[in-house]
Amino acid sequence: MRHLMSPLDFSVEELDQLLDLASDIEKHPEKYAHACDGKKLATLFYEPSTRTRLSFEAAMMNLGGNIFGFSSAESSSAAKGESVSDTIRMISCYADICAMRHPKEGAPMVASAVSSIPVINAGDGGHQHPTQTLTDLLTIRSLKGRLDNLTIGLCGDLKFGRTVHSLVRALARYKNITFIFISPEELKIPSYIKEDVLEAQGIPYQESERIEDVMPDLDILYMTRVQQERFFNEADYIRLKDFYILNNKKMKLAKEDMIVMHPLPRVNEISVEVDKDPRAAYFRQVQYGVYVRMALILTLLEVNLC
Amino acid sequence: MRHLMSPLDFSVEELDQLLDLASDIEKHPEKYAHACDGKKLATLFYEPSTRTRLSFEAAMMNLGGNIFGFSSAESSSAAKGESVSDTIRMISCYADICAMRHPKEGAPMVASAVSSIPVINAGDGGHQHPTQTLTDLLTIRSLKGRLDNLTIGLCGDLKFGRTVHSLVRALARYKNITFIFISPEELKIPSYIKEDVLEAQGIPYQESERIEDVMPDLDILYMTRVQQERFFNEADYIRLKDFYILNNKKMKLAKEDMIVMHPLPRVNEISVEVDKDPRAAYFRQVQYGVYVRMALILTLLEVNLC
Amino acid sequence: MRHLMSPLDFSVEELDQLLDLASDIEKHPEKYAHACDGKKLATLFYEPSTRTRLSFEAAMMNLGGNIFGFSSAESSSAAKGESVSDTIRMISCYADICAMRHPKEGAPMVASAVSSIPVINAGDGGHQHPTQTLTDLLTIRSLKGRLDNLTIGLCGDLKFGRTVHSLVRALARYKNITFIFISPEELKIPSYIKEDVLEAQGIPYQESERIEDVMPDLDILYMTRVQQERFFNEADYIRLKDFYILNNKKMKLAKEDMIVMHPLPRVNEISVEVDKDPRAAYFRQVQYGVYVRMALILTLLEVNLC
Numbered sequence: 001m002r003h004l005m006s007p008l009d010f011s012v013e014e015l016d017q018l019l020d021l022a023s024d025i026e027k028h029p030e031k032y033a034h035a036c037d038g039k040k041l042a043t044l045f046y047e048p049s050t051r052t053r054l055s056f057e058a059a060m061m062n063l064g065g066n067i068f069g070f071s072s073a074e075s076s077s078a079a080k081g082e083s084v085s086d087t088i089r090m091i092s093c094y095a096d097i098c099a100m101r102h103p104k105e106g107a108p109m110v111a112s113a114v115s116s117i118p119v120i121n122a123g124d125g126g127h128q129h130p131t132q133t134l135t136d137l138l139t140i141r142s143l144k145g146r147l148d149n150l151t152i153g154l155c156g157d158l159k160f161g162r163t164v165h166s167l168v169r170a171l172a173r174y175k176n177i178t179f180i181f182i183s184p185e186e187l188k189i190p191s192y193i194k195e196d197v198l199e200a201q202g203i204p205y206q207e208s209e210r211i212e213d214v215m216p217d218l219d220i221l222y223m224t225r226v227q228q229e230r231f232f233n234e235a236d237y238i239r240l241k242d243f244y245i246l247n248n249k250k251m252k253l254a255k256e257d258m259i260v261m262h263p264l265p266r267v268n269e270i271s272v273e274v275d276k277d278p279r280a281a282y283f284r285q286v287q288y289g290v291y292v293r294m295a296l297i298l299t300l301l302e303v304n305l306c
Numbered sequence: 307m308r309h310l311m312s313p314l315d316f317s318v319e320e321l322d323q324l325l326d327l328a329s330d331i332e333k334h335p336e337k338y339a340h341a342c343d344g345k346k347l348a349t350l351f352y353e354p355s356t357r358t359r360l361s362f363e364a365a366m367m368n369l370g371g372n373i374f375g376f377s378s379a380e381s382s383s384a385a386k387g388e389s390v391s392d393t394i395r396m397i398s399c400y401a402d403i404c405a406m407r408h409p410k411e412g413a414p415m416v417a418s419a420v421s422s423i424p425v426i427n428a429g430d431g432g433h434q435h436p437t438q439t440l441t442d443l444l445t446i447r448s449l450k451g452r453l454d455n456l457t458i459g460l461c462g463d464l465k466f467g468r469t470v471h472s473l474v475r476a477l478a479r480y481k482n483i484t485f486i487f488i489s490p491e492e493l494k495i496p497s498y499i500k501e502d503v504l505e506a507q508g509i510p511y512q513e514s515e516r517i518e519d520v521m522p523d524l525d526i527l528y529m530t531r532v533q534q535e536r537f538f539n540e541a542d543y544i545r546l547k548d549f550y551i552l553n554n555k556k557m558k559l560a561k562e563d564m565i566v567m568h569p570l571p572r573v574n575e576i577s578v579e580v581d582k583d584p585r586a587a588y589f590r591q592v593q594y595g596v597y598v599r600m601a602l603i604l605t606l607l608e609v610n611l612c
Numbered sequence: 613m614r615h616l617m618s619p620l621d622f623s624v625e626e627l628d629q630l631l632d633l634a635s636d637i638e639k640h641p642e643k644y645a646h647a648c649d650g651k652k653l654a655t656l657f658y659e660p661s662t663r664t665r666l667s668f669e670a671a672m673m674n675l676g677g678n679i680f681g682f683s684s685a686e687s688s689s690a691a692k693g694e695s696v697s698d699t700i701r702m703i704s705c706y707a708d709i710c711a712m713r714h715p716k717e718g719a720p721m722v723a724s725a726v727s728s729i730p731v732i733n734a735g736d737g738g739h740q741h742p743t744q745t746l747t748d749l750l751t752i753r754s755l756k757g758r759l760d761n762l763t764i765g766l767c768g769d770l771k772f773g774r775t776v777h778s779l780v781r782a783l784a785r786y787k788n789i790t791f792i793f794i795s796p797e798e799l800k801i802p803s804y805i806k807e808d809v810l811e812a813q814g815i816p817y818q819e820s821e822r823i824e825d826v827m828p829d830l831d832i833l834y835m836t837r838v839q840q841e842r843f844f845n846e847a848d849y850i851r852l853k854d855f856y857i858l859n860n861k862k863m864k865l866a867k868e869d870m871i872v873m874h875p876l877p878r879v880n881e882i883s884v885e886v887d888k889d890p891r892a893a894y895f896r897q898v899q900y901g902v903y904v905r906m907a908l909i910l911t912l913l914e915v916n917l918c
Contacts, residue, residue, distance in 0.1 A: 033344055038645055040673055042666070050376055051396060054348070058400035061346055061372045066673045070662055070683065071376065082877035085884075090663060090876065093899040094670035264396065265388035272391075287399040339650055356682055357702060360654070364706035367652055367678045377682065570702065571694035578697075593705040 002300055003112040003119045007133035007170045015137065022138050022288070022295035029062065032294065035303050036065035042095035043069035044087070045122070046102045051264065052122050052131070055286070056099045059293035068095075073103075085114045092116040097301055099131075100124075118300035126162050132263055133166040134296065135289040136222070142288060143259050143281055144219060148175040151217050155182040156224035156244055156269060158189040163263045164224060165193060172197050179205040180214045184240040186232055210243055215253035221246070223262045223282075225269055247271040254279065261285055308606055309418040309425045313439035313476045321443065328444050328594070328601035335368065338600065341609050342371030348401035349375035350393070351428070352408045357570060358428050358437070361592070362405045365599035374401075379409075391420045398422040403607055405437075406430075424606035432468050438569055439472040440602065441595040442528075448594060449565050449587055450525060454481040457523050461488040462530035462550055462575060464495040469569045470530060471499060478503050485511040486520045490546045492538060516549055521559035527552070529568045529588075531575055553577040560585065567591055614912055615724040615731045619745035619782045627749065634750050634900070634907035641674065644906065647915050648677035654707035655681035656699070657734070658714045663876060664734050664743070667898070668711045671905035680707075685715075697726045704728040709913055711743075712736075730912035738774050744875055745778040746908065747901035752832060754900060755871050755893055760787040763829050767794040768836035768856055768881060770801040775875045776836060777805060784809050791817040792826045796852045798844055822855055827865035833858070835874045835894075837881055859883040866891065873897055 002009075010018060025032050041060040043053050048071055057067045084102070088111040091098055098115075099122040100108045108121035123129040141147050152171065154164050158181050168189075171177050179198065181189045188207065198205050208214045215221070226244045228237050246260065251274060262270060262282040274280050297303075309315075316324060331338050347366040349359050354377055363373045390408070394417040397404055404421075405428040406414045414427035429435040447453050458477065460470050464487050474495075477483050485504065487495045494513065504511050514520045521527070532550045534543050552566065557580060568576060568588040580586050603609075614621075622630060637644050653672040655665050660683055669679045696714070700723040703710055711732040712720045717739035724731040735741040753759050764783065766776050770793050780801075783789050791810065793801045800819065810817050820826045827833070838856045840849050858872065863886060874882060874894040886892050909915075 038676075040670065050393075054374060054376075054397070054400050057374045058346065061374070064344075067374060068666060068669045068673070068679060070666075081879045086877060087662075089895045090898050091666070093895070093902060094666050265392060267387045283395045283399070286396050290399060356699075360680060360682075360703070360706050363680045364652065367680070370650075373680060571698060573693045589701045589705070592702050596705060 007130040022291040034064040036063035042098040152220040153180040313436040328597040340370040342369035348404040458526040459486040459524040619742040634903040646676040648675035654710040764832040765792040
């Protein structure tokens, strides 16, 4: 039995299979409409995340399966002092597969060690959020047609954003990827990512403080939120924040076939005027998130459709 | 694609069709038991309303469909600052139809403007609650056999009650309706309703401070809550509150075929002794609420059963 | 129509039938996978209890039925002052059966008096939790092969634990049961249980302050939590708490076929090292809880499978 803890749990070959399955689901959803009839997904959300929870639930229902669970810690047994290990042993008696979101890093890993059903890490603190990375990979492969030979700009809070770190590690496994990191000084990509992941493998990257300077080179622009509380002082925040707001003016500098991605929710780092640009891919990304979660559930449950 | 924002969105003819469908559902529920197989209703409740949420969910499950969503704002992405527009774009990727309850007037309208799935307004602040009005209309038509030629008394808080305002506007479209407004001075029906809706169309109405005075004339008595905090001073509240509590003694003054309605929840404005009176229709009203929501979901999803 | 308020609602013969049905469900789950197709269970939890709620929901989904409801009072109409009686009349229009958890003793009983659907008491304050007792009986019968001729040790908080009181009353109806009560002085089994239930029927029991003293005699050890706040002073708590922590050393004194049960959640009264002992039955107990709730739903809905 397999769990999903990190996006790197799958080899590149396994990932290809998963993404192939997701693409087939996109083309032929009716083929999969009863693939999980009678099966149950438990969503164990120790902190709220409507977006992720509903994506998993939509995925399971699209497969004909049932859903149940809890959406915040107050309504769970955790309030009575039960360990995650004991909770997952209980859930193993109730469900066929579960998705766990937890504020503490490693909680899903602890759960997977004693679980008798597949556990999917649906986000553990600032650590991992593997289904977001799978979503990003499927979006890129679907809209750009490939996962290699790409120049990808990552913009915003590159210091704390687990989404960005995971995506860099995941894309680093493909050929001829160039990373361009766009952020204020305070929110630069950590040196351990640059050294251990990129330099160690000879993967090219550059850093920039302004979107405009690098926009024409990008095949993909991956936007993330810049939170005011991350800055050391308000003056820096005010000086820099507009640099990281994407608008139509900046979009004019980009390639015609560039795509803009965002893990959402967005606050104001992408101006709503960009939504109508055909290169805005962030809402389509949500849809790919459902397909890839459907593929993941099928894979972990080892459901084979002839 | 259609949404439902206000009970007046449907013409009288369209409403007739909807109520006909609801009545057919009541008679032949089995015909509709799989009408929405594989479809998903998202209940997006930014404030709790168990009654309305469960009614929608029961309706969708009676049609064979699936349900998911959230039941309060804390467990939604709104806490992360996401706009209603962005949330509905996400939900459009997950669900086939949604019911939205929101404390802010107009939020469902904003959602409907960008949604790619039908949006049902399940109550927006003090503004609209169209499925309550549809429920009221179905209840009246089912139990009285008609929507015209009726004398309807509306009793309680007529100043702030959106349910009452909506019902008045909806019934004003039918022939030979007489309204009798029963309320304390402080909670009288607003003059814009009297002038713009009733007088403008020559619809007869009268106002009364006491149920007893008008009871014998009524075909329908529509009760609502009188909340103490609405009164300017406690003396008035104490003087008046009993006037607006329906009991068996007052019921003796009514016609034998009058019906008592109430949008529920009731607190104490209808004495529990009235529950056993065959004219008490407020719990049957709940059941009609399920049928009319089933009809509404089928209509908005354009499901046709041959 | 029947409800379930107390584990003693069923006669010993009816209970046998229920447990037989639960055992058949365990052996042939596929036979029951569509027994409740199109039916709806409402879980009305006025206080959170993830374990119990998810067990009911898993049970209903295993039968092909649908689930909905609320998981805490804040998201229910109770916040608007609606009575339990009115709420259940509403739910009767929505669901086919319901499970109610309520902090107030007797609330499910009040509901059952006006309900037109079966009501299951899923725990009412410190009063009753009948499906826990049914779970315990099924676990004992399944793992020990009988409900008579047993020596059962009940350990921990025997004063306040409703689970223990219910189980004593339920087992007292079978032949040749011996009870051994293991607790600190402050948390001894109440005298009304000893006098009214045991002595009145001539059922043998003994009391002990230490697990070790009685361990070799037990067929079943039923553990419960000892909460520090139950003690009169901290010195007593510190002196006694280790007496009531089950570990491998104490397990060495027990029979080879003894079983350890616990209603869960456990905090630290059973050391995790015991989990691997084949006599540890508390997680299997969770699974039996699903089977017995499936049998209960089928029984109350009077579903007959030919």
